[in-house]
Amino acid sequence: MLQLDGVCKRFGDKLVADRLSLQLAKGEVLALLGPSGGGKSTMLKMIAGLEPVDSGRMLFDGQDLAAVPVEQRGFALMFQDFALFPHLDVLGNVCFGLRERGLARPAAQQQARTCLQQLGLAGMETRKVWTLSGGEQQRVALARALVTAPRLLLLDEPFSSLDADLRRQLQLEFRQQLQRQRMPAILVTHDREEAFALADRVAVLKDGRIVQCASPAQLLAAPATPWLARFIGYENVLEEGVVPEQALCLGADQPLAQVQRIIQLADGVRVTVASRDGELTLTLSARELARYGANLQVGGTLAVGIDRSAMLRYAAA
């Protein structure tokens, strides 16, 4: 469906897209994950047509998008701040896109009502948008985007302004919505859990380049680079590979390492030690603590080794 071919974009002397290429399959949800300021939002705007591309090609279903203006692309973009129109009520907001596509008012309202109902917003039609809670605003923005049946849904940090509980609940609903409609979507986020929870594939962006693009499971099993491994949450990242918890061995036959830091947890401790291979952080359950670290203290020692066969090797980027 969507295909990006060597897309470049720079702002002044800052490269936000450096020969970016990627493909989106039918009905696929792709997350663009990366640190803040890494050019993710710019990517989304370029796909939407809001930001011109310096060089490279973008195709959708084989059609070159370069000459297609924003309003004719049929990609709905959902913003971090939701960008609801304050001078229109909920129904007016949801109708907006339908009216722009030439639908008569009664038909547009009919469709909008149905869509609001599906999203659990029935009865809110005449509410002013600024009286809505964050979650309601998010749903209205989603309804406004979905009701036009876009060819592609673009989401810019759509959950980041919500609190943690609400975020999880809405993410779940959102995932179900997308699967039901089989709608392709690109999601921009800096939150790795969000990306892993929602996306079929995750593209990790750094300095305008895609470091790796794979399914969450593949990404976790074989991260492409040490930086990426750290970025997606691994703590023990060595030159030769990632050391997951299960690759760390305890016991008297293991080499001794000096304890650097100890953080108490509810059911154990989190210990950082200086080993031969560098700093390692591991979590000891209360049971393990009793067995291996009877008098664990900063400056003391702990016997820790690495099972090299259980290490994760870096995938060729």
Place this chain on the structure above:
Amino acid sequence: MTARRRTLALALLPLAFLLLMSILPLLRLLQEGQGQFSVGLLADSYLQWRIVWSLLQAAASCVAALLVGLPLAWCLARYQFPGRRLALRLLMLPFVMPTLVAGMGVLALFGPQGLLGINLQDTPWLLLYGNLFFNLPLVIRAACEGLSLIPASRIAAARTLGATPWRVFWRVEWPAVRPWLWSALCLVFLYCFSGFGLALLLGGQRYATVEVEIYQLVAYELNLADAGALAVLMLLVTGLMATLYAWLERSLAAPLKVDPLPPRPPQGAQWLQLLAALAVLLLFGGLPLLAVLWKAAQALWLLGPDMLADEDVRLALFNSARFSALAVLLAAGLGCLHALAARTSLALRALAFLPFIVSPVCLAFGLLLLYPQWTASLALLLATYALLAYPFVARSLAGALDSLPPHWPQAARSLGASPLRTFTRVLWPLLQPAFRRGLAFAAATALGEFAVTLFLSRPEWLTLTTLIYQRLGRPGPDNAALAMLLSAVLMLLALLAFVAIEWPSAAERPLKKES
């Protein structure tokens, strides 16, 4: 001392001043006019035309300012081009430009010996053109402000939902800008309706306004009865518009922090759009001033600099400098007190607007009626200057005080600064730019003051403005040339004030925002 008491103590002086110098005179005027007010007066076809024309020209100016100003504002807000910041700054220029200078500029272009060769004297167009010179920037600034408060994401959302740029304007930008425009148009109507200088210079016999009529009735015909009745009418209409303005202003959304759409370089045909917009802006905003400069240079070339050595000119320069300096001093004191008092009182804040909206002619007339024994006293003239000038200082300072986070002085105190040191090391450096700006506005107001001066002045108090008007009324090319030359001098002085106002200080030089 409680906060309330402190407010009262600070406000005492400015309040007494406002009462004596504007509220009581206006009440006296109402009293005078009420007795004379009769329906018969309105039946007089001559006065009927004056009233109808006054309303008509104000309304026409509003419509023209909206139709011309909105597209201009859109271009200025959305297109990035070299000199954009300067253009936006120059929009402040009319606020300090004396009406007399603008009037002379319009005459220099379209008057009897106009540079453009079209004589529009005794047509309504002169006054309308002059009105647009002053009020178009007002509308443009308001619209730009409104446009800059629309988050970029809102516009982008509309675009991705299928709206073309034109539809985005109609369905997203226009609804957001509308309230800003209405309140600006209210002011435009108010200024055009109660403007005096332009109407006196440009209206001629047929297209003069009620304000001019009041002046002529008082000064030439000593017909205080009819003048009073007309003044009541003026106060009624201006009062209504001011109330409407205050009401509209309240509904303007408090500016939240938004990421506005950054202006973009125009592409292709958009360049034509932008160039056309800038040309129109130059036509209405710049041409009259350039015409004054051109004609003044011509006059200087023809007559030589000797004519500036004229006795009258020296007197006028001396008086203008003296009066303005004194008025600015008074305004500084009153403005500071008012700003400090207005920190906690909304009513006081609103009162600072009073001198802005009341027509100077009505004010001067009321002062004449209330204090007949002081009509020939310099103190009254200076006090009136101060009245018209001090709200600029008060408003500017009040704005700066508002934007000052309370924890800055608190931090200074906790770091060991005494209250006095806190003031000199933290508060004053932060307030100083606003203070300077207020003073420059006050100086420009006093320098360019014309209406009140004409009412209250005596021959030996000749100022630049009255001298220009005097010479304009005398026959002969020498007099016309001198009037033009002096207008140029006045304009340069106003430009000085403008530079002082708009020159960014180190403390508030805007940080460059990354895209």
